[in-house]
Amino acid sequence: MAFFSKLKERLFKSSSKLDEGLEAIVEEGSPAEASSLPTAEAPPVTDAAPAGPAAPAQDIETAEKPAGLLGRLVGRGSGSEQRRTLDDDMLEQLEELLIAADMGVDTALRVTANMAEGRLGKKLSAREIKELLAAEVARVMEQVAKPMPIYAHRPQVVLVVGVNGSGKTTTIGKLASQFKAAGKNVVIAAGDTFRAAAVEQLQVWGERAGVPVLTAPEGSDPASLAYDAMTQAQADGADLLLIDTAGRLQNRADLMEELSKIIRVIRKKDETAPHNTLLVLDATTGQNALNQVEIFQKLADVSGLVMTKLDGTAKGGVLVALADKFALPIHAIGVGEQIDDLAPFDPEEFAAALTGLDQS
């Protein structure tokens, strides 16, 4: 299945929430307006690209011209499409809807303000609002959609951080498999030495992908494992070394010490390492993901984000808030537990999937 269809299908909870909410907002404020515009013609579906630039005001005006003769004769002008005048009340409802979809207050206000610019007093259909919203979301996200940079430097060391259960291990497994399939020589270090299950899980991914996984006895020093992994990756001429880490935030001082020790030790082998520090975030935690970015930026020099579990959550909007607030690159998103359920982040596809817009 193409990733977009999968994304759309799996982001269903977020998109249906926004979709239904937008329809309800238009319906709620429009009965009188809809009946006063019995012959209004719906704007052509293909006129405005789903995630392209916001529809110019004149496109919306076009929608209010009388329906074509044929449309009127058969009573099918799209006058049946309900419209509502964009005013302060409606904007407030839109803001509330976006906040409920986990976009956060600041981002929701900014997004709705941009949607309203030059359009106050216009009559809009739910579909036009979705198009405006998708365009606005895509605009915010475009600036952060950047695949993980790959350098010529060998081995490129990728430190993977994030709270327990955010999906670090799974993401490392998926990345390792994908890079291996792309012809890269990959080594994994199972640096969460406190959780035997995480180590076993990585071993399974490693076996599947044909990638060596370096492990250490439970409870042993992850920095020493990272050092051994650097030695092996250098000896093997590996392209990539992916290092898993623990994510126990309960004792932040310990975690900070552990991460900085890993970094200190790998720098003894290569002072430019780590070359990427990926923070893995779980979309189902909603606004909490924003706190996690703040915390991990203090613990490590986060260079990019991976957002997992966008399937099965109604909190997909948090990705927009993250992009708006931190402007950190979003390298990839996860929409399931299978190997191909991790894909580069595409802002337009995401915006269309989030808002429930069809994209053909």
Ligand SMILES: Nc1nc2c(ncn2[C@@H]2O[C@H](COP(=O)(O)OP(=O)(O)OP(=O)(O)O)[C@@H](O)[C@H]2O)c(=O)[nH]1
């Ligand atoms: N639905 C879904 N589940 C995911 C996704 N990514 C990871 N998971 C699941 O989330 C759970 C936790 O993932 P892990 O990869 O073990 O998370 P972790 O951050 O390594 O957690 P610890 O090992 O406890 O530190 C597992 O059951 C994964 O299968 C995703 O994109 N979608």
